[in-house]
Amino acid sequence: MAFDNAYEALADAHDDARWAFGTGFEDPLSGVDTTVPSGVDGDDLARYCLMLGDDALVLSHRLQEWCTRAPELEDEVAIANIGLDLLGQARLLLARAGKADGSGRGEDHYAYFRGEHEFRNVRLAEREHADFAQLVAVVLVLTTWRLAVFQRLRTSADPVLAAIAQKGVNELTYHRDYAAQWVVRLGDGTETSHATMVAAFDDVWPLVAELFETHDVERRLPGVAADPAEVRGEFDDVLAQVLSAATLETPQVRAKAGVAGGKGRDGRHTEAMGYLLAELQSVARAHPEATW
Amino acid sequence: MTVTEPAPSEAELERHFEHTIAKDQRIEPRDWVPEAYRKTMIRQIAQHAHSEIIGMQPEGNWITRAPSLRRKAILLAKVQDEAGHGLYLYSAAETLGGDRDDMTEKLISGRQKYSSIFNYPTLSFADVGVIGWLVDGAAICNQVPLCRSSYGPYARAMIRICKEESFHQRQGYELLMTMMSGTEQQREMVQDAVNRYWWPSLMMFGPPDDDSPNTAQSMAWKIKRHTNDELRQRFVDMTVPQAEALGVTLPDPDLAWNAERGHYDFGAIDWDELKQVISGGGPCNTERMERRRKAHEDGAWVREAAAAHARKQQQRKEVAA
Ligand SMILES: [Fe+2]
Numbered sequence: 046m047a048f049d050n051a052y053e054a055l056a057d058a059h060d061d062a063r064w065a066f067g068t069g070f071e072d073p074l075s076g077v078d079t080t081v082p083s084g085v086d087g088d089d090l091a092r093y094c095l096m097l098g099d100d101a102l103v104l105s106h107r108l109q110e111w112c113t114r115a116p117e118l119e120d121e122v123a124i125a126n127i128g129l130d131l132l133g134q135a136r137l138l139l140a141r142a143g144k145a146d147g148s149g150r151g152e153d154h155y156a157y158f159r160g161e162h163e164f165r166n167v168r169l170a171e172r173e174h175a176d177f178a179q180l181v182a183v184v185l186v187l188t189t190w191r192l193a194v195f196q197r198l199r200t201s202a203d204p205v206l207a208a209i210a211q212k213g214v215n216e217l218t219y220h221r222d223y224a225a226q227w228v229v230r231l232g233d234g235t236e237t238s239h240a241t242m243v244a245a246f247d248d249v250w251p252l253v254a255e256l257f258e259t260h261d262v263e264r265r266l267p268g269v270a271a272d273p274a275e276v277r278g279e280f281d282d283v284l285a286q287v288l289s290a291a292t293l294e295t296p297q298v299r300a301k302a303g304v305a306g307g308k309g310r311d312g313r314h315t316e317a318m319g320y321l322l323a324e325l326q327s328v329a330r331a332h333p334e335a336t337w
Numbered sequence: 338m339t340v341t342e343p344a345p346s347e348a349e350l351e352r353h354f355e356h357t358i359a360k361d362q363r364i365e366p367r368d369w370v371p372e373a374y375r376k377t378m379i380r381q382i383a384q385h386a387h388s389e390i391i392g393m394q395p396e397g398n399w400i401t402r403a404p405s406l407r408r409k410a411i412l413l414a415k416v417q418d419e420a421g422h423g424l425y426l427y428s429a430a431e432t433l434g435g436d437r438d439d440m441t442e443k444l445i446s447g448r449q450k451y452s453s454i455f456n457y458p459t460l461s462f463a464d465v466g467v468i469g470w471l472v473d474g475a476a477i478c479n480q481v482p483l484c485r486s487s488y489g490p491y492a493r494a495m496i497r498i499c500k501e502e503s504f505h506q507r508q509g510y511e512l513l514m515t516m517m518s519g520t521e522q523q524r525e526m527v528q529d530a531v532n533r534y535w536w537p538s539l540m541m542f543g544p545p546d547d548d549s550p551n552t553a554q555s556m557a558w559k560i561k562r563h564t565n566d567e568l569r570q571r572f573v574d575m576t577v578p579q580a581e582a583l584g585v586t587l588p589d590p591d592l593a594w595n596a597e598r599g600h601y602d603f604g605a606i607d608w609d610e611l612k613q614v615i616s617g618g619g620p621c622n623t624e625r626m627e628r629r630r631k632a633h634e635d636g637a638w639v640r641e642a643a644a645a646h647a648r649k650q651q652q653r654k655e656v657a658a
């Protein structure tokens with residue numbers, strides 16, 4: 046029996062599929078044509094990939110912060126799962142950016158060696174979660190929105206984006222459902238949990254409008270990018286359904302303004318973003334010559 | 338006509354239990370077991386589960402700072418696996434009548450232990466590799482024989498867990514290999530991590546056999562298959578050649594091959610340090626316990642809400658019916 050000697054088991058052929066994307070290393074884009082389609086501006090395509098990739102990378106970071114802090118072990122597993130899926134999406138998108146802009150830079154260059162103003166994620170992704178209600182509110186909002194965008198991207202003129210979206214749709218459906226179930230439990234549960242859930246949505250809502258503002262980059266990529274303004278209706282329907290099951294109301298709060306006309310997509314972030322990146326990038330920047 | 342068999346006497350049940358153990362068959366959840374076996378088994382499984390859960394913390398410390406996205410994904414997947422291990426193990430303990438809340442309570446009140454190794458700090462990213470290599474490696478040595486534990490659900494959980502631990506060990510070793518072929522600073526980080534984790538890894542096998550009061554009963558019940566010292570020796574014998582391949586020095590001047598014994602000799606372990614760490618005086622005992630307690634307490638309102646929602650749903654169903 047292989048398990049009589051621990052180290053024999055290590056030498057066995059393993060089912061690497063069990064590992065998160067990219068840990069064993071099977072390229073999910075193998076067989077997909079990665080040349081930039083004709084008529085598409087490579088720099089714009091790269092910018093668009095960074096927008097979607099940074100959303101995933103930064104939200105994944107906030108979920109990683111929950112590790113060992115979840116209310117129950119099942120949620121520990123689920124939150125890590127969502128964080129891993131988003132990290133996988135980010136890696137594909139950042140790698141795509143390096144191909145599309147012709148620079149050949151890898152995913153790690155974009156994650157670790159860009160400055161804060163070069164990150165293109167929406168500000169809600171970088172929002173810190175003060176409690177579990179904020180976590181599920183942020184995840185519900187961002188994954189509902191992202192799922193609607195990814196559903197459209199499945200028919201993108203860029204075959205790589207289409208493939209990434211195809212893979213992401215299943216993942217995001219699970220993320221959204223996980224968050225929706227918790228919003229309902231907390232909204233309907235006890236007086237305390239109801240009040241906490243209300244406060245969480247009040248906190249999150251001012252950053253929601255930003256998700257649906259069409260950016261110039263998206264405007265310049267018709268047929269390639271999905272216009273976020275188009276998914277607002279779908280988003281509102283899903284949220285209305287979840288909020289009503291949770292006995293909650295849509296928050297009536299004002300949208301947060303940008304800074305000098307710019308928001309997350311323009312590289313204008315909240316004060317929390319600098320700390321997030323300081324942590325994310327610290328080891329990589331301390332050892333710029335190192336390989337890991 | 339129904340014939341009611343007279344209930345078997347305690348003595349008969351006991352004989353049946355001993356027979357099952359003697360024939361190396363598995364005890365299953367519905368089988369009668371002596372109360373002492375049940376208690377010992379629940380405690381052993383619970384403490385193992387606690388170790389998986391507390392063990393998430395030292396490595397979890399580096400997830401947000403992992404220096405490449407690939408390493409970040411591997412580490413997050415690994416720490417997630419440990420949560421999964423904790424879950425299977427608590428479930429296995431539940432088949433013997435253990436209760437998850439009660440076990441968690443015993444952990445955070447310090448009445449049940451977890452592996453002493455997790456009371457050491459992780460001070461650089463190399464620690465992630467060294468923990469995979471040495472700590473998961475030692476855990477495998479300890480746990481492989483448990484795949485043949487007399488208690489069926491535990492043995493089956495261990496088979497699955499051991500497979501995953503072997504992934505963990507491989508990724509750790511692979512990270513160290515990569516770092517050792519990197520910059521001078523990276524090599525120094527690896528050596529420093531090895532210096533800090535080598536002796537605590539040897540302590541993971543527990544006190545020496547002549548100071549291990551529970552070993553005899555556990556061996557008789559086939560809950561345990563090898564003594565602490567046997568497993569420790571096996572670990573040293575396996576690890577020394579790996580350290581050589583890696584190019585690191587194990588911090589023990591007495592480490593040498595003994596051709597006569599067919600094993601490596603190694604230096605004296607500081608048992609006082611182990612006692613100190615086990616009794617709460619390790620470098621991170623307070624922090625590990627505090628984090629677990631805080632997560633549990635901060636989550637109380639969430640668990641209460643889930644329970645309240647489930648009750649309301651049930652009532653709504655009954656009203657509708
Ligand atoms: Fe484990």
Ligand SMILES: [Fe+2]
Binds near residue numbers: 505
């Ligand atoms: Fe492990």
